[in-house]
Amino acid sequence: xxxxxxxxxxxxxxxxxxxxxxxxxxxxxxxxxxxxxxxxxxxxxxxxxxxxxxxxxxxxxxxxxxxxxxxxxxxxxxxxxxxxxxxxxxxxxxxxxxxxxxxxxxxxxxxxxxxxxxxxxxxxxxxxxxxxxxxxxxxxxxxxxxxxxxxxxxxxxxxxxxxxxxxxxxxxxxxxxxxxxxxxxxxxxxxxxxxxxxxxxxxxxxxxxxxxxxxxxxxxxxxxxxxxxxxxxxxxxxxxxxxxxxxxxxxxxxxxxxxxxxxxxxxxxxxxxxxxxxxxxxxxxxxxxxxxxxxxxxxxxxxxxxxxxxxxxxxxxxxxxxxxxxxxxxxxxxxxxxxxxxxxxxxxxxxxxxxxxxxxxxxxxxxxxxxxxxxxxxxxxxxxxxxxxxxxxxxxxxxxxxxxxxxxxxxxxxxxxxxxxxxxxxxxxxxxxxxxxxxxxxxxxxxxxxxxxxxxxxxxxxxxxxxxxxxxxxxxxxxxxxxxxxxx
Numbered sequence: 001x002x003x004x005x006x007x008x009x010x011x012x013x014x015x016x017x018x019x020x021x022x023x024x025x026x027x028x029x030x031x032x033x034x035x036x037x038x039x040x041x042x043x044x045x046x047x048x049x050x051x052x053x054x055x056x057x058x059x060x061x062x063x064x065x066x067x068x069x070x071x072x073x074x075x076x077x078x079x080x081x082x083x084x085x086x087x088x089x090x091x092x093x094x095x096x097x098x099x100x101x102x103x104x105x106x107x108x109x110x111x112x113x114x115x116x117x118x119x120x121x122x123x124x125x126x127x128x129x130x131x132x133x134x135x136x137x138x139x140x141x142x143x144x145x146x147x148x149x150x151x152x153x154x155x156x157x158x159x160x161x162x163x164x165x166x167x168x169x170x171x172x173x174x175x176x177x178x179x180x181x182x183x184x185x186x187x188x189x190x191x192x193x194x195x196x197x198x199x200x201x202x203x204x205x206x207x208x209x210x211x212x213x214x215x216x217x218x219x220x221x222x223x224x225x226x227x228x229x230x231x232x233x234x235x236x237x238x239x240x241x242x243x244x245x246x247x248x249x250x251x252x253x254x255x256x257x258x259x260x261x262x263x264x265x266x267x268x269x270x271x272x273x274x275x276x277x278x279x280x281x282x283x284x285x286x287x288x289x290x291x292x293x294x295x296x297x298x299x300x301x302x303x304x305x306x307x308x309x310x311x312x313x314x315x316x317x318x319x320x321x322x323x324x325x326x327x328x329x330x331x332x333x334x335x336x337x338x339x340x341x342x343x344x345x346x347x348x349x350x351x352x353x354x355x356x357x358x359x360x361x362x363x364x365x366x367x368x369x370x371x372x373x374x375x376x377x378x379x380x381x382x383x384x385x386x387x388x389x390x391x392x393x394x395x396x397x398x399x400x401x402x403x404x405x406x407x408x409x410x411x412x413x414x415x416x417x418x419x420x421x422x423x424x425x426x427x428x429x430x431x432x433x434x435x436x437x438x439x440x441x442x443x444x445x446x447x448x449x450x451x452x453x454x455x456x457x458x459x460x461x462x463x464x465x466x467x468x469x470x471x472x473x474x475x476x477x478x479x480x481x482x483x484x485x486x487x488x
Contacts, residue, residue, distance in 0.1 A: 002073055003441030004055055005240065006080040006158050008046065008100055009033045009262050011054035014437035015062045018074060018450055021460030023438050027061035029054040037097065042104040042348060045097035048086050048161050059226045070228040077236035077444030079243035079436040080159030082179050085137040090153040092164050099137045102303050104349035104357055106136035117193050125186045127275045127283035130194060132349055134180030139198045155204050159237050166234055167216025170206040178285040179239050185273060188291055211287050212236055212447035235447030240436055241267045242287045242297050247439025248405040248432055249458045251288050256404050260411030264305030266387055268399050270296045280352045280393050298399060300390035301351060304344035304360060305383050306410055312379050316372060327414045330376035335473060336480035337374045339364045342382035343487055352390045363487045383411065384420040385484040391425055403428045407435050408464050422469045423477035429467035
């Protein structure tokens, strides 16, 4: 099975052997971070064609590495960066660059719709404010690019577009529509309120398919480009955070998943309909949500996570210093970085701050006592503390955070990062040997009927490490957090 993870930094592909459930090969492109175009402050766009080109390179790489032939692939699954907007014409060609997740231009549109539709109605039906999500981004296009808007045949999330390139079929999922704030949970259908308020025609929305189910088959053109067989089924599709939770076996109420890539996420599963009155965290349909079984994902997203760490690496350290070396340098100074605090909010509007975009800021810098190591530690602690800030919101909703499941990747590769999170959250961190592309491959196996259920699909999931809070570090970590929090 092949799983694709369409991220904003790279596109990753993994080949998973059906019987063992083990990853046979993985590859990602580009090897440096994919470019994000920002024509104006607060904007962020990517060319959908670039995702396809990266996907082709990654596919060729894994097939070659594992010496697997195209006709041996049983199913394909897709994970993708959430909340983006892709507008295509009748031929399926993108009409403009994708407005991706960290683009904040649509914030005023979402805020106005929240007031106009009614805050209580939005929260009880949509479980969120329309905010800066896909529906509001489409409203920006409609208002600012009316000629282009008139040419749109279908609007898509990034994963929907990749599925279209693979199969020629335009379709989406309930989970995808909910992340775009198009779904009415109370009525169980496309939101009439959102469509009416923004003046969108329902014909713009692709056909809705189940998350785990046949969603189309590889066309001759796609199969030829990828070296795969015509008719190979695409049988799973989900946004990166619901998919990450699936990858970690997080499917039931009370279970928590976390990632810390370009952005950072804490994602918990609820078994009943709920929402934050201030809409600082978001509630979407989880991958296993159905009308009969409520499974909602409460998502805390911090835009400025790994992007802060990579910015510090590029701008503070000498060229060629690795992330592992960064972690070692950061660990040479004490918890709290001797009074230095960094707020990581420099990657667009932050939902947890009620859509404010204060920018990244440094507090308590002393020219006589602080050095490079203090900056590195304060950056990692600042990212962790932003997680804790959002976790407090989730706890106010009644969610208990005692164990956090995470992949052994990105910021969770840092011992300092994960120990700080365990200390400040008072939670056990469980690290697993998996990632989004492997999870997407196994999701494809479920959707194709190769596995009878999620338990069978993830029976081979390996736990690599368990990180417990350190009793002697909890107090200084909490004190550092409280100081950090005073600057928010």
